[in-house]
Amino acid sequence: MVDDSTVTVADSLRAWVATASPGSRLPSNRELVARFGVSPVTVQKAFRRLTTAGLIETRPGVGTFVRARPAVRPADYGWQTAALRAPHTRPPAVSAPMRSADPDAIALHSGYPARDLLPERLLRNAFARVGRSESGWTRSSVAGDPDLRSWFAGELAAVTPAGTTPPAARDVVVLPGTQSGLSSVFRALVGSGHPVLVESPTYWGALLAAAQAGVDVVPVRGGPDGPDPADLARAFTETGARAFYAQPTFANPTGARWSAERADQVLDVVRAHDAFLVEDDWAHDFTVEGEVSPVAARDDAGHVVYLRSLTKSVSPAVRVGALVARGPARERILTDRLAESVYVSAVLQAVALEVVTAPGWRTHLRTMRGNLRARRDLMVEELQRRVPSAHLALVPAGGLNLWARLPEGTDVQRLVRECEAEGVVVAAGDEWFPAEPSGPFVRVNYSGPEPERFGEGLAILGRVLARQEG
Structure with a gap:
């Protein structure tokens, strides 16, 4: 692991090299030690980073110099335009x-979120424990680590009303981030050339996933309390769509949150049309007022396909999420996942489980x-x-x-x-x-x-x- 002082010295030298003439001599190790107040070892590490990048060269007995930058002929990729033809879909600009x-x-x-809002201490401890154990070094099943699947199922079961069958671990598929799960849902349950209803506005990543899957997006007007159930029912009838993508809890970008009454109304519409609600619970951990009760907790007939992400709340470096689905829908999605990524890193699954089950979580x-x-x-x-x-x-x-x-x-x-x-x-x-x-x-x-x-x-x-x- 590279320490911060090495990075600081290397970045400062990199900036100097960028403006220096080829052949310019760098300050000596002794001069740099005095200038930055670091050890000679740190300066040597910084030199190695720049040498590896091809920016400087060391001449034994003479010193360290800025390397000459060879003239590079621009690459011509024009042939690819003709070979690839026009793309089948044009994803929206979402950069x-x-x-x-x-x-x-x-x-x-x-x-x-910024780093100071993330559980870095828990994360470092989790990586250390997983590194010493065997759990992270074996191949996971396609559906994911059984213990992690049980945790996701248990979290949803804890808010499932009495009389509704809670999800089980067998209903859960662990994902390398829920963005890839969206792509699988659109491919497996909607299909290229078929419509999917979405709130407008909605998460740009869902629009990108739909475009990549060749799915036709049909907007339904959203609002501070979610979509109007009558508008949603009319869109289902007019388009013949069999899925509605939404973020009922703190929608991105509007922040809208469905009430329990609105959630029941939407679920009734979905059931009446034998359709799916694709519930993206991206902000589950980011509530600041009240508690989170996903729509999926109200459904035990397989109408809700539930996506739950840990990437933003644990760390962008731990891209782990889950999908909860029941019946043939779950099997079709799992088949798509097998073709897409085979399985999720066992190390990252083990780390995620360590974090969310730690006493400090x-x-x-x-x-x-x-x-x-x-x-x-x-x-x-x-x-x-x-x-x-x-x-x-x-x-x-x-x-x-x-x-x-x-x-x-x-x-x-x-x-x-x-x-x-x-x-x-x-x-x-x-x-x-x-x-x-x-x-x-x-x-x-x-x-x-x-x-x-x-x-x-x-x-x-x-x-x-x-x-x-x-």
Whole structure:
């Protein structure tokens, strides 16, 4: 493992090399030790990193020098355009939420929480224990580790009402992140060329998965309380769709949360049309008000296909999630998973199980939720103060984001570009709509790093927006 001081020295030298002329001599080891206040071993490690990257070369007895950069002829990949022909599907442009920001930028765009909100101590301990055990070094079954499957099933069973048969471990399929599970669901249960209903706006990753699976997306208007059951029933009837994708708990991007009554109404519509509800419970761990009760807990007839992610709440480095389905639907999805990835890393499954069953997991969740509430309230306050023309339809009771509507006529793409030029990265709302946007929106993430800079970032957003209005 490379220590932070080695990375710091290597990055500083890399920046210097980038502007130096080929053949320039680097400072000596002794000079660098004095400049950075590190050990000679650290300097040698930094040199090795740059040598491996082909940026410098050492001449014994003479010194270390910047390597000459050979002229490189640009590669011509034009032949591939003709060979591949036009793509069968054109996925929507969805790169903004996943884009890396400049280190000095105020990042309000990401869909992931900052590191200080993650259980890093639990995670390090879990990796250490798994490394010393045998559990992580054997091949897992296609459906996943039995103990982890039992944990996912037990979590859902704990909120299943009396009289409803709870899920069992055999109903669970462990996934390498729920994004891949979405692709399997669309392929196995919908099929290329067939329609799937989605709320509008909705999670951009679901739109991407549908496009890759060749599935036709049909938007259904969403709202602060979820979709109107009558609109949903009409869409099922008109399209003949057999699946509806939704995020009933803290929808991304709007933050909407279905009430128990709305969940029952939607489930009734799904049952009446012999259809599936694909419930994406991405924000299960990020509630800040109340408890989470998935729609899947109300269903024991196999109408709900339930996706539960741990990637955001445990660590982006541990891409583990689960899918709960019953009957032939589960078998079709499992067959698709076998073709897609065979099985999920046993190491990552074992680490995930260690974290969520550790005594400190519940304590961590309570602490994280308190911090999320404070960040959410701070961002709401700063948004209302710094961007008074932005409108929040609701303050979400969980999740990671605020969904703000901007004044009519706002050029959102231009706004995002100009904000980024001034050091603030926000996500244009266009990317969450399966068809034309219903208005100008931006999504801002209150779980990102440096909450003390929220005010500064939103002040820049307000200034840029005022220039457009003005």
